[in-house]
Amino acid sequence: MTTERVDVLVVGGGPVGCFAAALLAERGIDVAVWERRADPPSGSRAIGIHPPSLDAFAAIGLDRAVLSEAVLVRTGVARSRGRELGALSFAGASATHPYVATLDQHRTETLTRRRLPAGALRTGTTLTGLHQDRSRVLAEGTGPDGSPRSVEAAFVVGADGGHSTVRELLGIATRGRDYRHRYVMGDFADPEDPSARSTALVDVGPDGVVESFPLPGGRRRYVALVGVTGEGSDRSDSTGTAAARLADVVAERTGSTPDPSTCTMTSDFGVRRREATRTGIGRVVLVGDAAHEISPIGGQGMNLGWLDVTSLVPMLATALRAGAGATVPITARTAWARRRRAAARRAARQAEVNMALGLPAGVAGSRGRDALLRTALALPTASTLAGLYAMRWA
CATH class of the missing domain: 3.30.70.2450 (Alpha-Beta Plaits)
Incomplete structure (x- = not known):
């Protein structure tokens, strides 16, 4: 068996992993993506694409492709028992994208895959082992036909979801509820x-x-x-x-x-809400749901993953330019992990508020909630709420 050599191996060919690989490739970095699924993307699943993500997509021209197909949601309206309580406008949520775009996940994923270099995506490939020293990581797996595969990389990015094999192989636990x-x-x-x-x-x-x-x-x-x-x-x-x-x-x-x-x-x-106790070990880094999983109510989880890699890729690129054996300085990596963990926790708290507001309340409780929402949406600070939902803070 021949061992392939690349700069970065991304494990997970979903929307977050493919975006990470496309950003790396755009910087001239040799990248491979291992994706367990053999079939093309399907299903709508996550649909919300927020302004900071659209800004990040511009680096590879993905913003234009997504916006050519997406619906642009410019307003959110709250209702109760057939009556409108108020509305939020996203007009001031972003100077570049004053809306939230909606597009089926399989289309976003397909459009992102098209930004990858030819041959970079290896579908039907399952990770089975990780071994690293101070300068490289050896990843072992099986291909679509069950044959063994191996890749040697300077860095590995684990973007393989909430049930991450990368996280499991590293022995990193999760906490949450x-x-x-x-x-x-x-x-x-x-x-x-x-x-x-x-x-x-x-x-x-x-x-x-x-x-x-x-x-x-x-x-x-x-x-x-x-x-x-x-x-x-x-x-x-x-x-x-x-x-x-x-x-x-x-x-x-x-x-x-x-x-x-x-x-x-x-x-x-x-x-459920989960957070990895570490964002990686050595030359292996976790992003997206592999690092932090939050409630889908609010639609921010996929966007958190994109923003994880947007700030991670420049650090990896800098280390690779420094030459063989170079790594990301511990201070930079610690600061990155702190920022991304804080963003995930903020999104998780916001999702919890969204869930609480949507619980059954009975007629009397619903009237009180209606009054609260009607007041909040009528205040001048309602624009701040729109910015929160549109992830202006991320």
């Missing part, structure tokens, strides 16, 4: 009034939250809280029964009537 909240989401033909086609809607009625976001192709994603008991893991369910059940929940709580026959996906998921 599982929440009792359970949600169902689904993508339907958009039944809302045409005036809301660039608007995110959040209904916080007595029975629990229903959020919805416009998607390309005249579609809309609905996310509904369906319970607060039991533990659950992500599982997909595209049956007509699941679509009909979600459509009924949306109709009962909001008055909107999505057509189950137009549903292209449903997913039932639980929520």
Whole structure:
């Protein structure tokens, strides 16, 4: 078996890993990506792309490609029991992108893969071992046919998600908690009034939250809280029964009537928060969900991963330019880890607030919550809230 040699190996070919590799390649760094999945990207999953991420995408021209397909959400409207409580405008959230873009994850991932050098992405390749010394890392794995693979790299970036093999091989533990909240989401033909086609809607009625976001192709994603008991893991369910059940929940709580026959996906998921106790060891670094996993309510997790690598890549590039055996100074790496951990914790706290605001409250409790939201959205400081949701702080 021949051992390949590259500057950086990225483990995980999802949107975060491919973006990291594309940024590295743009700087002239020899990079390879190992991705366990053999099939092309599919499914809508994460859809929100925030202004700081769009700014970062500009380095490889990905911003133009994404914006040519995405819906631009310029306003968020809060509702309850058929009444509008107030609205947030994203007009002042960013000087470059005064909106949040929505695009199916598989399209974002596909567009990012197209920015990789030819042959850099190795699909169907599973990592099985990591060994490092002071100057290099040896990664071992298996290819699509089960044959052994090995790569020697100056650095390894672990972008392989919440169940990270890289993190496990490094022996890094996680801390956090599982929440009792359970949600169902689904993508339907958009039944809302045409005036809301660039608007995110959040209904916080007595029975629990229903959020919805416009998607390309005249579609809309609905996310509904369906319970607060039991533990659950992500599982997909595209049956007509699941679509009909979600459509009924949306109709009962909001008055909107999505057509189950137009549903292209449903997913039932639980929520958890995790943080790796270390952001890496030696020449191996964790980014995205491998380093910090937060609630998807708020749509900031994928963006956190992109912003992790945006500030990591320049440090790796500087070390590689310094020559063989050079590494990232410990002070720079510690400062990077501190900043990214702080950003993840801030996003996690914001997601917890979002979840709390969407819990069932009964009629009396809902009235109090409605009054609070109506007041908050009417104040001049509402623009600050828009900046928080658009990740202006990141």
